[in-house]
Amino acid sequence: MQKTRTKTRVFSGVQPTGNLHLGNYLGAVTRFVALQAEHDCLYCVVDLHAITVFQDPDELKYNTREVTAAFIASGIDPTRHIIFNQSQVSGHAELAWIFNCVARVGWLNRMTQFKEKAGKDRENASAGLYVYPNLMAADILLYHATHVPVGEDQKQHLELARDIAQKFNNDFARTIARAGYDGGFFPLPEPLITGPATRVMSLRDGLKKMSKSDESDMTRINLTDDADTIAKKIRKAKTDPEPLPSETKGLEGRPEADNLVGIYAALAETDREAVLRDFGNASFSKFKESLAELAATRLVPIGTEMKRLMADPVEIDCVLDDGAKRAHAIADPILAMTKDIVGFIRS
Known part of the structure; x- marks a missing residue:
């Protein structure tokens, strides 16, 4: 019996790096709110991505809660959809390692965001920053997400996620077929780029993206x-x-x-x-x-x-804890099947 998928599932994440601004709101959060009506949604605070550059531990905790508070305050319903922080679901890191072994170095060398973030001192950049796109692919594919709301600057990473999914499906085609999956195990996620202000620029320079890291x-x-x-x-x-x-x-x-x-x-x-x-x-x-x-x-x-919300961190932590449990319920069977397909022995 062939296994098919008909339900649409959206995954997206925001880094907890502080100073959430209008660009984050218009470029991502408002889209997240709108997508609730038509999709099953998982909205992730991607703290594993954040540590590709050093983060003060106390600030990371604060910023993780602040992004969660922004999600809820903007209208994302944590009872109908899933809000969680990435590090609470170990499947993200486990699947990212498998994808490190599927993705090709040449693919990563073409990622423009690494070149921009690493700058001239690439030798001093973290290995995590280099393989960041593989973790992003794992974030999405761990839930068999069908759609991802992305800005123009993340579109290349989503294309890589599709390439990784396709290569995995091709590499393990026989095992996947034996497991009864029609058309491959991992779906090829589609981008959702909508709205009149998908890229919000600085109030002081219309050629420069609005950024939380700008000094002014x-x-x-x-x-x-x-x-x-x-x-x-x-x-x-x-x-x-x-x-x-x-x-x-x-x-x-x-x-x-x-x-x-x-x-x-x-x-x-x-x-x-x-x-x-x-x-x-x-x-x-x-x-x-x-x-x-x-x-x-x-x-x-x-x-x-x-x-x-920030005055009561316990309330926020309860939302994240509940979201992580519900995320595990989706991710764990997909990760288990991935391990079976690859050939790992599980207890």
């Missing part, structure tokens, strides 16, 4: 900023001397204007065309005032709830 806090809007701080940052956001155009073509060559219009569109759950119909030919001062009001309306309640 004025480059980003943090999820815990209050309304006055949000308004101040938007007022001081870099623009150009021209008024807003009335059509999207007029945003070409104007990265800061395009970024602010994209942020407004994402927060208002509309598109750039609609924003420019309302604000075309308006001054930036008028537009920024409306953007600040919209941003505060959307973000301040989230920040308030995050602060409430």
